[in-house]
Amino acid sequence: MSNATVELLAKDLNPQGGVFCPSPKADMKLWNTHPKVYLDVAxxxxxxxxxxxxxxxxxxxxxxGGGH
Known part of the structure; x- marks a missing residue:
């Protein structure tokens, strides 16, 4: 189990304000280690x-959000 922390910029989030894991931003070597899951970061x-x-x-x- 990883305890990595991935810092995101607002532009890294999808339009709903979330990300999917596994993510290339997390520098994961094994892409298919677990099912893709949506995380609501915003x-x-x-x-x-x-x-x-x-x-x-x-x-x-x-x-x-906030409409840049």
Missing amino acids: KTGEARCPYCGTVYKLKAGEHF
Whole structure:
């Protein structure tokens, strides 16, 4: 199980404010280690993958939505 933390920019999130894990941003070598899962990062600013434990979080100062 990984305890990696992946910092994301707002532009890294999809239009719904989330990401999928496994993600190339997490530098995972084994792409098919677990089923693809959607993580809602925008809601709380971070989300943990229930399969591998990787935490995806918005970088400090980044805000999702807000209409840039």
